[in-house]
Amino acid sequence: MALFAIFEGGTMDRRDFLKGAASTALTLGILGSASAETEQFRTERERKMAMKKAILFSMLPESLDLDGKLKTARDAGFEAVEMPPISDPAQIKSTRTAADKAGIHIHSIIYGGWQAPLSSPDPKIAEQGTAGLTSAIKCAGELGADGVLLVPAMVDGVTRYTEAYERSQKHIRPLIPLAEKLQVRILIENVWNNFLLSPIEFARYIDEFRSPWVQAYFDVGNVAAFGWSEDWIRTLGRRIRKIHLKDFKRGPRQFCNLLDGDINWHEVHKALSEVGYNGYLTPELGGGDEAYLKDISSRVDKILAG
Template sequence: MLKGINQWCYPEDTSLENVFRYSKEAGFDAVELNLYKPGGIGLTLDTSAKEAEAIKKLAESYDIELRSLSTGLLWEAPLSSNDASTRERGRTIVKKQLELASVMGMDTVLVVPGIVDEKTSYADCYQNSQAELRLLSEFAEQLGVHIGIENVWNKFLLSPLEMKRYVDELNSDLIGVYFDAGNVLQFGYPEQWIRILGKQIRKVHVKDFRRSVGNITGFVPLLAGDVNWKEVMTALHEIGYNDTVTAEIPSYSISSYDLAHDTSRHMDVIFNCLLTTERA
């Protein structure tokens, strides 16, 4: 497996060169970039193919792989919206992700499929998002880039059986799951999700969570929460997953350089937990 870190783990004003440099010095193999609004650092909705190629070359100069692309923009333009213009904006965002991923040699983009709220019922979220993803799957197939549906705190796809069915119904080899181990801990067990989703999993995020907190502030550094990492790694090995595992945790209030090193060491423990036994 490749050890990756998301750009979000660093403060917003961190240059891409420093993101790549800090990550490489900490021992990471890959960095997951994000798509931002115009004016953001790195990839944005205005980034040209030429600019994207330059960013890829910068990553290569640090021997960093770019294997996936995430974004937070779909929270503002969900594919599940009952408003057609909002869904169109969301579709445009995902298309930009796919285009940039194709140019940069990334094989997967992370997509939050929709949001259930007072204005969008669960049924509407299911139907609207699937309709949009069917349209986007055609574009993904043209480019050969996978869409990874993330399990996230959006009040949607709350069980692994439902997520598996949701993806199966889309009937596309280019649509799978971007699985986040920490995100399911409030209402499930990540190892169970992994075994049920199996080959649908395209990429994996890792973060940790304390159930006793029970809200968004319960997300903590790796190894400080309740994820059973030995079981998670056992499940990943069982399904034959051998791709990128990317840390996605909040940045430190100071010293992003130390965050990278701490997280890298924590991931080494996670990767090696099947090879070691607890000291007596």
């Protein structure tokens, strides 16, 4: 079956293909080429400036209080932070106030979904996952974040691939109106969960929602064991709304610090520029002190430099 037919979920004869192939490829981003608008109006310097640095809240020094952590992040050169979900209204308010005081933006809520996967065959577990995602979306709205990271499903000995695909979509769809109302995207991340194992499938999964409020949170390092990050970026294209950074050594098959592994960062930067990416780059690594964070920040600067 032709590639375009896979994405549309049907068949297409030769005449229809010759008539519509160009527009279909452009819409889906399968050709991975930058849009005419991006090429015309974005200089290389503007692309570099558009991409911004963020840091995981969990990477900040544990010994510091909230104000100290956010100030340290800002002093290390990060413009934004990615937070875990917060359920207490008072804590949400104090966190928003602290971020404003530090001059740092909360850009995303890293919900996840491992504990109560939407793909679970147990309705109670799936309902817990739906409730958790709902709470995370509301938290994001209160904190001024525009995205929630979601691991949508897990495939294992109990849950078949098709079941994970269908169940997760079924539980996500009812939350799209809430996401739109609060202006918070549900961002699907690629992780080692035996699911969405190719960029083509990942793109199809997102497109089937037919909503700008369900998009991709792409992790550069998570695909390195079985693919090439730049290929995934060019295929997913403008579906990518946020980026996680980590490096990977293919020989020992282990994650490592940025620039210490086998990721081709020059090609990654080139691919991000081609698809017009202008969001946050957030390292997802272990935590450390201020010197460590400044080193991470400088490594991200080198990636941004291309």
